Amino acid sequence: MATYPGFSAFEEANDLVDSNKNGTAWGNTPEAINAADTCSKGCTRLAPLMFTGGSKMKGLSGGTFLVYCQLTKEGAAFLVHVPDLRHYKDADTKQVLGDIVWMNAQLAAKEVLKLPDSAAIAVGLRGIASYGSVWLGRVTGEPVKKDDESGAKKRLYDWFDPARALQAPTTVPASKDAPGK
Numbered sequence: 001m002a003t004y005p006g007f008s009a010f011e012e013a014n015d016l017v018d019s020n021k022n023g024t025a026w027g028n029t030p031e032a033i034n035a036a037d038t039c040s041k042g043c044t045r046l047a048p049l050m051f052t053g054g055s056k057m058k059g060l061s062g063g064t065f066l067v068y069c070q071l072t073k074e075g076a077a078f079l080v081h082v083p084d085l086r087h088y089k090d091a092d093t094k095q096v097l098g099d100i101v102w103m104n105a106q107l108a109a110k111e112v113l114k115l116p117d118s119a120a121i122a123v124g125l126r127g128i129a130s131y132g133s134v135w136l137g138r139v140t141g142e143p144v145k146k147d148d149e150s151g152a153k154k155r156l157y158d159w160f161d162p163a164r165a166l167q168a169p170t171t172v173p174a175s176k177d178a179p180g181k
Contacts (some may be wrong), residue, residue, distance in 0.1 A: 006160035077159035
């Protein structure tokens with residue numbers, strides 16, 4: 001497989017959102033960790049209010065939205081493990097889930113990261129093993145949703161390119177005292 005700029009750093013971050021074994025929120029800076037925590041908590045609180053009768057299995061995420069936030073010079077990308085995503089087959093339901101995550105990512109970008117309205121954000125929605133869709137847009141406004149699963153991950157690699165990073169592309173996991181623990 002060809003290597004793309006940002007591929008290795010993306011895969012490292014993507015591995016973190018596999019399970020809640022080591023927390024629920026991660027990022028490449030302390031601010032990004034706080035933004036991931038805000039997004040995770042907001043999604044985890046709001047989703048059950050919107051849906052009933054779903055799977056009662058907790059899965060690898062423990063029923064929590066797991067979030068990694070990558071802060072860059074241009075904005076922020078959020079990798080979001082949606083609990084039981086594979087069980088939501090209906091397009092309208094997936095749209096509402098995406099709306100919940102998008103709204104919380106925008107809130108975290110604006111309120112926690114203090115990004116300007118014009119800053120770019122990306123949200124990658126994934127289940128247990130693969131990405132479903134990637135949403136691209138600005139801190140304020142509507143997203144453009146890209147649904148082709150085969151190219152979803154590649155759309156996110158650029159966000160992890162060291163040339164775009166605020167600092168060296170290292171993963172800063174949440175500590176015992178940090179949000180998400």
